[in-house]
Amino acid sequence: MIVQDNIPFAIRHFAPAQLREALRKMHLIRLFEEGAEESYMRGLIHGTMHLSIGQEASAVATCMELTDADKITSTHRGHGHCIAKGADVGRMFAEFFGKETGYCHGRGGSMHIADVKTGNLGANGIVGGGLPIAVGAALTAKRLGRDDVTVCFFGDGANNEGAFHEALNMAAIWKLPVIFVCENNKYGMSTPATYATAVPNIADRAAAYSMPGVTVDGNDFSAVAEALHIAIARARAGEGPSLVENLTYRWRGHSKSDRNRYRTKDEIEDWMSRDPIARFRAELIAHGVLDAAGAEAVEAEAKQAVADGVEFAKASPAPGIADVTKFVHAEEAA
C-alpha cells in the first residue's frame, strides 16, 4: 500500500493514459531532435537549429493542462514546446526540410516553427519577442470573455530584454491570464545567467510586478506540472499572471556553431546524469503506471512516428520559386 503523501503530484493528478502520453511526448521530443540532428548532418536541413535535448520535462509538463484553445508563445529553442502542444512531427520535419507541407510552408524553418491550430503561436527568432505577444493573446481571451490562458515560454537570457519587463508589468496591471514560464538552462548562449542577471533567481523578478513567482526543478516532471497547475488555475479564475522558473539544462551546444568554451565537460556530464526522461519513466514504473515493457512500447511508438515523419518530409514537394512573395499579405481576391 503506497502512502498517499509520497505520491508525486503528477501521479495523483493525471490519469494513467495522460501520463503515458506525456512520456511518449518526451521521448518524441528527444527522438525528433536527434532525427533533426542527423538530417542536418546529411544536408537535409540547412541554416541552424537550437536543440532542447535535456529540457523535455519542462516543455511537456508545462503543457499538460493546456487545451488547443489555450495558447503558447515559444522561443528559438521551440521544438519541444511545439510537440508538447500537439504538433505532428511529420509536418515539423517537412518545415525543417523547407517543404510546402511544413507548418510554415517552408518559409520559416526551425526557428519559426508554429502550429497555430493547436494554439502554438510560434517559435521566435528574436529573444524576448514572444513576451508581449503572449500578453496580447491573454488580453484577447479576457476581452472576449473566454477562459483560455496563454503560456509564454522564454529563456533566462530573455529576462534581460526590456520587452520582458514591459510585458510582465502590463500582464499584472490588467490581471491577464498569462503564465510566464522561464526555462532557465543556466546560459543565454555563452553568457551565464549568474553574470547577466542581477537577481539569483529569475522568479525573483515576479515581486517587482506583484505576481507569484516560483522556482522549480525543471527536470522533475511532477514539480513543473504542479507549479503550472496552480498558475493556470489562478489565470483561469481571473486572478492574473504568474511566473514559473524551470531550472534545467541543454545538453547540446547553443546552436550548430557552438564550441562549448564557456562550460566544462564535468558540468555537462553531471546534468546528463539527471536525464528528465529517464527520471519520469522510472517514476511511472515505480508507481505502477507502466511496466518496463509498457515504457518500451511508448518509446517504440515515438521512434516510429519520427521515422514516418522523416519519410513524409522527404517525399513532400518544395514550394515554387514564383511564390517567394506569397504570404507577405493576405491573398488578394481574384
Next chain:
Amino acid sequence: MNAQTQITEVTPSGETREMSYAEAIRDAMAIALDRDPTVVLMGEDIGTYGGAFQVTLDLIDRYGPDRVMDTPISELGGAGVAVGAALTGLKPIFEFQFSDFAALAMEQIVNQAAKLRYMLGGEAAVPVVFRMPAGSGTGAAAQHSQSFEAWFGHVPGLKVVQPSTPEDAKGLLLAALADPDPVIVFEHKLLYKMKGQVPTGYYTTPIGKAAIRRTGSDVTIVASAIMVHRALEAAAKLAEEGIEVEVIDLRSVRPIDRDTIIASVKKTGKLLCVYEGVRTLGVGAEISALIAESEAFDYLDAPIQRLGGAEAPIPYNPDLERAAVPQKADIETVARRLAKGEV
C-alpha cells in the same frame, strides 16, 4: 585573371598580409584597443564565445573583460549604454549579434545617437560605432537575414558603410572609430571567410568614397557588399561577350559618393543598381534619383535598372532564399539587356 578584377588596392605603406574579412575586422579592433585606452568593445557573447561569427574570437584573452564586455541580451539598453559612454569620453564599438536585432535598439540609435549633436547645438558628440552582421544566404530566415542599410541611411546624423573586402573591412572600421559621429558598419555574413591582402598596421579607408573595382565603357553597375562580388563575376562573363561593365563598389551609403557614380554614368550612359536590401525605397532608389537629378541624366541611353531584394521577408527554404536576392545570373541578364539596348 584580368588585372581589372583585382580587388585589392595597392596602398602606399606597401606591407600587406593575407587575412579573412573577419580577421581584418579583428585586426582593426586590436589596433584600436592598443592605440586608444578609451576604446571598449561591447556586445552579446563577444567574450569567451568569441562572437556569434567568431569576429572578436580571442580578444577577450588579449584585452580582458573590462575592454571586451559581454552584455546581457539587452539590445536597447546595451546600445544606449554605448551611446552614453560615447557621449562622455569612451569610444565603444558595439556589436549587434545580427543586424536584425538593431531593430530593438532603434530608439537609441535613431532618436539619440544620430541626433544628440544636433539637438544640443553642436555641444555634444557621440563617437560610437555599431557593427552589424547583415545579409541573407545562411538559411537563418526572416529575422536573421535582413539588410537594413537603407533604414539607417535615411537618418541624418548617422554614417553608414558596407565594406566588401577584407582591406575595406579594416580600413572602414578604423575610419568609423576615428569619426567624431556615430557610424554603422554593415558586415556581410557571407564575406567573413573571404580572404584578401590587407595592409598591416593602422590605416583608414575614407568614409563616403566609392571604389571602382573594374573599369568598363558599356554599362555602370553600382553594387555594395556581397553584390560587388556577384557583379564582378557577371562582368567577367559579359567581357567574354565583348560587353565592358564598370563596377562601382559603393562602400558608403551615407554619405554617398555622387561624383564617382555620376562620372561613370556619363561615360557609359547605362546604369544598373544592385543591392540586397528590399528593392522598393532601397539604396538603388537613391542612386537612381541622384542620377536623374544630375548632369548625367542627359547622358543616359537607357532607363535606369535596379536589382534588389524581393518584396518579402527572407524565406527559409534555400531555393526561395536565393530567389529573394539578386544572384550573379540576374545581374548578368539585366546588364546584358541594358548593354544591348533591350530595355
